[in-house]
Structures are given as structure tokens and as C-alpha cells.
Amino acid sequence: MSGDCDFGLIGLAVMGENLALNVESRGYKVAVYNRTTSKVDDLMEGRAKGKNFVGTHTIEEFVKSVKRPRKLMMLVKAGPAVDALIEQLLPHCEPGDIIIDGGNEYYLHTERRVKEVEAAGLLYVGCGVSGGEEGALKGPSLMPGGSAEAWPHIKEMFQSIAAKVGPNDDIPCCEWLGAGGAGNYVKMVHNGIEYGDMQLICEAYQLLHELGGLTNDELYDVFEAWNAGELQSYLIEITRDIFSVKDEQGDGHLVDKILDVAGAKGTGKWMSQLALDLGVPSTLVTTAVFARGLSAQKEARVRASETLNGPSAASNPEMQAIAKSLVGDRAEFVEAVRQALYASKIVSYAQGFVQLQAASAEHGWGLDYGAAALLWRGGCIIRAQFLDRIKEAFDKDANLENLLLDEYFEKAVENAQEKWRKVVAVASIMGIPVPAFSTALCYYDGYRMARLPANLLQAQRDYFGAHTYQRTDQDGTFHTEWIQLRKEPKA
Numbered sequence: 001m002s003g004d005c006d007f008g009l010i011g012l013a014v015m016g017e018n019l020a021l022n023v024e025s026r027g028y029k030v031a032v033y034n035r036t037t038s039k040v041d042d043l044m045e046g047r048a049k050g051k052n053f054v055g056t057h058t059i060e061e062f063v064k065s066v067k068r069p070r071k072l073m074m075l076v077k078a079g080p081a082v083d084a085l086i087e088q089l090l091p092h093c094e095p096g097d098i099i100i101d102g103g104n105e106y107y108l109h110t111e112r113r114v115k116e117v118e119a120a121g122l123l124y125v126g127c128g129v130s131g132g133e134e135g136a137l138k139g140p141s142l143m144p145g146g147s148a149e150a151w152p153h154i155k156e157m158f159q160s161i162a163a164k165v166g167p168n169d170d171i172p173c174c175e176w177l178g179a180g181g182a183g184n185y186v187k188m189v190h191n192g193i194e195y196g197d198m199q200l201i202c203e204a205y206q207l208l209h210e211l212g213g214l215t216n217d218e219l220y221d222v223f224e225a226w227n228a229g230e231l232q233s234y235l236i237e238i239t240r241d242i243f244s245v246k247d248e249q250g251d252g253h254l255v256d257k258i259l260d261v262a263g264a265k266g267t268g269k270w271m272s273q274l275a276l277d278l279g280v281p282s283t284l285v286t287t288a289v290f291a292r293g294l295s296a297q298k299e300a301r302v303r304a305s306e307t308l309n310g311p312s313a314a315s316n317p318e319m320q321a322i323a324k325s326l327v328g329d330r331a332e333f334v335e336a337v338r339q340a341l342y343a344s345k346i347v348s349y350a351q352g353f354v355q356l357q358a359a360s361a362e363h364g365w366g367l368d369y370g371a372a373a374l375l376w377r378g379g380c381i382i383r384a385q386f387l388d389r390i391k392e393a394f395d396k397d398a399n400l401e402n403l404l405l406d407e408y409f410e411k412a413v414e415n416a417q418e419k420w421r422k423v424v425a426v427a428s429i430m431g432i433p434v435p436a437f438s439t440a441l442c443y444y445d446g447y448r449m450a451r452l453p454a455n456l457l458q459a460q461r462d463y464f465g466a467h468t469y470q471r472t473d474q475d476g477t478f479h480t481e482w483i484q485l486r487k488e489p490k491a
């Protein structure tokens, strides 16, 4: 037996409730269920009153109220709760039904569940959902992956509820990404890129505020101007807004009263750990995670600030003159920081896509990189115009090895690099930490070197551990008795 609902949603916390309302608003009939069933009644009596919803109180009733093949989406706590729910759903489902997880799930759990659910004759989708509560209601960015057979069944509905972009606001931020845990992985990389973007903006802020002497009102104007150009993005826009908010409990701006200790929920850490496992240098996200870690050591930093001295540059007219000669007057400095931010951001996205490629190759997902760029274009936290360019780059070459090699980005970094280098140099001279600006620059310089000093590193490894090495002029594996051949030390 099956009912006449087009879609079922389990988990009526704010995200789930908003997503259900979004689906219903597009003309679909929606069944809802929640473990604590009073939430179902609250919704039915409240925001869903008079709308096309069916409230259910048991899993069986929930499943039976949806048309086959059923589209049943869970928005519950990630981890064991999802496994427990799948187990409860399966006995009531029928072959071909589709179970969708919209939680922020670790991708390997989804890899496993796709296999388990497919073995039971059903289909499984792990779908990243980004855009917070408002996005869920009005149009999130959706990142689905898993059983490919499920896509034709959910495509129309998912694309209808997703954020829309493009000149006519008709391109949905939702495309099929690939097999297994591809959707969750893309969502994780989205979050990791968000870590990098935020850290880069914070470094720009510190430079402009502490070195440039810009006030919050001036920072507002700078971010407003930046948001009208290449850097246009949601994060630049909200940063602009933050500089306008006054403290309701006292004088001045609220941003100056906020404790400088960063929180984190862990997706940046996941991406960093997985980058280490894959052996790909995603240095922006790792640096951003470590920068948050250092910020959290507030008491230790306060103690150290009383003992450890920075460069004398801050009070040395000669050094200040050098700094000024590098970056010019205030307006030139602001522009140099903008260019450093833009170039670093390009490197950050390049690294994110390299990691996606490595993960896709390892798991055989056949990930669609242009689709990933497209669906980050709207609805989500890293939404930015710039992603159109990334989509174009992957449309031109689906297997683009590195975004930096695309002509548009190659030129963009080339144009920005002089100012970018000067900003990193000045920050170093003046003792202002710019870990993300500088790690991005080091990646750029390392990546464009045909020869790195790893020849010496291999010699060291072979010297102390007989780890062997390869030669540039002959095939094979070599080992040298370095001690026998070395020059005798004097003493």
C-alpha cells in the first residue's frame, strides 16, 4: 500500500522543517515524521496548517503515505542515528524506493550505506545541504551523490527547491555529483574552502586595520567596494555588514568587543585529515584550521605577548620607510591587500579541486567538477561570482589538472602576484601573521617550480635510513654509502 505524498521528510528540527516547507511550496505533497512525535503535531498545527502536508506518528505510517518509488529524506543527527533510521525504514520500504540523507555526514558512512541499501534492493543518496536555515526554506545549495539510478527520480524536485543563479535566475544549484559519498565529500570541501575564505578575509582585516589604520567605517567602505568587483561573494558582503553594526550594550562597534577565540565544528579538520591521507597539499584549509587552533589558545597568547618581542620595524622609521616603499600610500595598500586576497583565494579553490580529483580517483566516483562549481554558485556560504569562472574552466577542460593552469586564472594570479608578494613581505617585516596569504604564495611558487630541493631530502633519507633514491639521468633505484664517499670531517 502506498499513499499519495510525493516526498517524505524525517527529522523536524529547523533545517528539516524548513526543507519540508520548501518542497511543499513547489507544489508537492509532503509526509513528515519525527522521533518525538509532538513535533509533528506542532508543525501540523503551526507552519504547515492549511498546507499540503500529512503528519505521521510511526515509521510505517510515514513510509506508507508516500507514492512509489518513495523519496524519503532524513535530516537527523549524523552518525548512528542515520543507521538506526535506515534499519527502521527498510522493512516498510519496497524495491526501488530512495532513501536520502541530507545531514552533514562523513562521506565514508555514506559509501557504506549506499552498498548496504542497494543490497536491499533500494537506492541511497547522500546529499550535502548548504545555506543554513534560511537556505533550506528559500533555496539551498544541494550536493547529491550515491546511487546514480536515483537521480532521474529526484532531479526535478531537488532542482525546483534549490537556489537559482544565472542572468535569468533559472540555473539550479543542484546537479548530480557522482557515486558513493561524492555528495558529502563535495559538501566537506565546500566547508573547507569556506574556512580558507574566512581566514583570508580575517588576514586582510588585520592588515588593513593594524597596518593601514583603517577604522570600522572605512573597512565598511573597502568591503563594499570589493564586493562590487572580482571578490563579490556572500562572505565579503556579510563582512561589510559586520563593520556597520554598533554594540547595543555600549559604545563603538560590536566586532571590537568579540573575544578573538574561533570555534569550529570539524569539517575543516576532516578535509585536512583527508588531504594528509591522500598526500595532496591542501595547505589553505589546514592553515585555516591551525589558525583557529592558535586563536583558541587565548590565555597562552596573552602570556606570550608580554614576553616575546616582534620586529623593531613598528617603531623603526627606516623599516617603516621600506614597508611604505613596498606598498605605497593607503589607497595603494588597500588595493595590494585586495589583490593578495584574490590570488590567495584562487590558490585555495585550486587546492580544493585538486583534493576532489584525488578523492574521486581513489573512490571511482566520476565526480563532475563543473557541477560542483555551479552548485556553490548560489545558496551556500562560499557563493560567489568567481565560481562562474571555475565552472567555465571545467567546461572547457573536464580534466583540468589544476585551476591555476586555466588561462583565466593563470592571468589573474600573474597580474596579482607582484602586489601579493609585497603584502606578504610587508606583513613579515612588520610582524603581522598572514598564514593563509603566505601559504597560498608558497604553494604557487612550489607548484610552478620544475625542480624543488627534494633532491637533497632524498639524499638525507638515503644517508640515514637507506631509503634509496631515483636519478634524473638513469632509470632504477639507487642507494649510496654516503659515509664512505663523504669528505672526512675535520674533528
Ligand code: 2AM
Pocket: 010, 011, 012, 013, 034, 035, 036, 039, 075, 076, 077, 080, 081, 082, 084, 085
Ligand atoms: P527528536 O526531535 O526526536 O530529538 C535533530 O537533532 C533531529 O534529529 C531531530 O529531529 C531529532 O529528533 C532527530 N534525531 C536525533 N537522533 C535521532 C535518532 N536516533 N532517531 C531519529 N531521529 C533522531
